[in-house]
Amino acid sequence: MLQEESDLSLIIAQIVQKLKGSNLYSQLERQAWGSWEKRILKSLNSMCTELSIPLARKRPVGEQKELLNKWNEMGTDEPDLSLFRPVYAPKDFLEVLINLRNPNYENGDSLSFRTHLGLIQVPLKVKDIPELKECFVELGLNIGQLGIDDSTQVPPELFENEHVRIGQKVLSEQDSAAAQQYIRQGSPTALRAELWALILNISSQPEDVLYYEQLKTNVIQHDLLVDSLIYKDVKLTASNDDYYFVFEDYLYQVLLCFSRDTSVLSHFAFNSASPPKSYIRGKLGLEEYAVFYPPNVAPLCFLYHEPSKLYQIFREMYVRFFFRLHSISSHPSGIVSLCLLFETLLQTYLPQLFYHLREIGAQPLRISFKWMVRAFSGYLATDQLLLLWDRILGYNSLEILAVLAAAVFAFRAVNLMEVTSLAAAEAVLADLSTLKVMPLLQIFLFATVT
């Protein structure tokens, strides 16, 4: 009996150990995200105390009417936002990621990881170039691409016309899977809005418009502290942007509604990234959540000008892809993996550059992080950005962001080798607005000696 018991306890111990091991990453994630979340909440709460405003409150009727009237022109408001501090900046987030450690990491695991000299210290599995080539096979040199083979020097009969024709066929058959495959070679401008909607399975049903109206009503009725933060964020970023300033008002509408959207938050129930919460005071007794997001709405305004459609597309893109850029997870498209992928690609295939930059105190990730965390929006020209996002949809992955970041460094390698400070490196990489995304990706993946 004693033997059985001890066997049993051994077995139980082993099972528990195994369970612990398998839960490792989610534990890690929860811990890390938990402390990140606490930090944000703490900042929010101290702001509330300082400014003596509640995290959330119901608007009085007069105020509701006023907001409804100026729903379409919130950009022209000039409230005093000077006291509102940004709750966090990408830099802060990067610091958190850098400090992630895996406590159960065994040194014997990955030899190559031990020699990893980048900032990320979590040994997640990332692809190397041969694997990326397999993955992104449609970007190969002998396959037509929009963003390369539609330039003015190339006669349209060679690729473009046929590609457009195929796109129209895919749309008329409403084949979502085919659309996703098709868009790997890029989308013609005129077809893009419909193709994205098809891939994201968004159709304009009356109930979708109603849903948006409902969210709008929530915004009108309740005022959240984060609204001011949204407002400030948009004011600072979009209104100063050369392309997106035009859509400032749309951004408020979409983001304010987004912050009320509980269906987004139910998505997070299955994800370790639980967003910070705020509560409506007073009679509701419900929990209303506030979510943090980046301004990735703006490029979408180039495609959709009907608010509820714009909203749906944005929400779907966020829930499928972009949320992974602001939450800590081990997912291959999560920001941690992207950072690691970027660093690994650089260190493996551009070692001289990588070491040089490291020597001068310019860890490459410190520069490329802000590009990746915003999926390059605000850094590339709009048409290039849309071509990049075509591929995100086509491959259902954000890994291409890391590959592009590495490709940009490769492209500017000569200049970067000559800089002697982080500031100088930043200057070399400050302006990406003239870059052509597809040639860069193609050359990096398929035309570089590995």
Place this chain on the structure above:
Amino acid sequence: MAGKVKWVTDIEKSVLINNFEKRGWVQVTENEDWNFYWMSVQTIRNVFSVEAGYRLSDDQIVNHFPNHYELTRKDLMVKNIKRYRKELEKEGSPLAEKDENGKYLYLFVSQSNKEAYVISLYINNPLLIGGRKFDLRLYVLVSTYRPLRCYMYKLGFCRFCTVKYTPSTSELDNMFVHLTNVAIQKHGEDYNHIHGGKWTVSNLRLYLESTRGKEVTSKLFDEIHWIIVQSLKAVAPVMNNDKHCFECYGYDIIIDDKLKPWLIEVNASPSLTSSTANDRILKYNLINDTLNIAVPNGEIPDCKWNKSPPKEVLGNYEILYDEELAQGDGADRELRSRQGQSLGPRAGRSRDSGRAILTTWK
């Protein structure tokens, strides 16, 4: 210093002066022997006035045509357009028959009440982007009117209003209130409204193709080119085609929500002031490309040259209309957007294809 171009200007703008200096040109005064004079519109009046008795020599070039006001003054423009249309009718040109010709009213914005000559068509359905009204500024270089040779600068831009557009009947009287909902401020040669930011024309094109489709967008741009060429053709017969002259115009165009373009006005002296760094770069490059075409090789000019620069020096300009080439072999040589049109001769196309038919421009 033999062989260096001697320049004068009465417009103290760095985008000009930097361009002269980078070519190694030498600054002189008006009273000395000069080869190149970038002058304001007031000065050109003096230079070519009967009293002044100015005679330009073969190695002197100026940046205005003597009677550019045929194009830039709205009353004269109307007169010229009317005359041009009558001529087309007489010739039995298919263009004149289109009842759409009636719609080629030019929208003139005017503070005066000279009803006699002003045709005011009020655009109450402007195309809005992000709920904002905007207009287009395009630069057009004319090197000669007879034969007509003109170039369009590829890097035009849209100027947005700061405030949202909200039509209201009480404000219909005053066109400008629809441009801005605040008091109007005159800005020198720009027409009156407050600019709230700019887009490039290529950005506009991307937006319109994405939201409206390729065909209608291409048609819009074709119509814009057509309007510009028509305006130049209309004044060509009365323009003093002095061979010492070239001119860079600023065309202001507005688009309505049916994607139809309307000409607001033509500026003979487009602003060279820059509000931002990007602005400065754009205007610097504009002058650079303009000088490359007007003063070939940056050398002392000979006004008798054929004014046909090689393709390589065009920079950001592209040929908008070349009358000689157009009449030469029947194939269209005018500006065509790569996206919208196929290459090749278009004889025999029906009228219904719209103004994409460039051969009917002859």
